Amino acid sequence: MSTLPASCAVCGKTENLLRCSGCRERLYCSQACQLSDWKTHKVPCAASSKWYDKFRMCDDGTMHEGRLELVTWDCPEEGFGWGAYPAEESAELKELFEIEFDGDEEKFFDYWPRGFRWTCCGTHARMKFGCDHHGKGSVPCTCDFCRMGRPLPDSIYYEKTPFRHGLALPRGPDPRSFNQYLAVNAAVGRTMIGLAM
Secondary structure, three states: OOOOOOOOOOOOOOOOEEEOOOOOOOOOEHHHHHHHHHHHHHHHHHHOHHHHHHHHHHOOOOEOOOOOOOOOEEEEEOOEEHOOOOOOOHHHHHHHHHHOOOOHHHHHHHHOHEEEOOOOOEEEOOOOOOOOOOOOOOOOOOOOOHHHOOOOOHHHHHOOOOOOOOOOOOOOOOOOOOOHHHHHHHHHHHHOOOOOO
């Protein structure tokens, strides 16, 4: 599986990217590109929902820097459909969202938070323990692999999940994250409970 690198929304450059401070989604390589795109981006940026900011803080004090996005695609490799729900029942969940919740994502999040993902790290919205951005966030990544100074192993990086669909996520490691003490703890802990190394 190959993923496309993140790129400037205007010129396509892939280095020194900055996020739109309004929606935190659109990427730009320079202020000039951002200004040239503003006429097009202004309306969707203003419409980008801010209801989920209260869910950004994790239990460990870190923050997700992406946005919450409702999973509206199928992931047949894992047997999931719309809303990251089992494929054979996902049509009913979609109908519930459209009729009972009238398409209101905030209310639907309270009902089914697992149907949303963070665009910064491709994890489901119920994740409350740090953002696995592997070097693309404003603070060091808190995942075991970045703390060990290792990139994600193939078994994790190439895993097909509804939450990573269409995202160009880095493999790491985040060079700011290495910690010798935490690296030992992570390696021992993962080995003891049989997690991928």
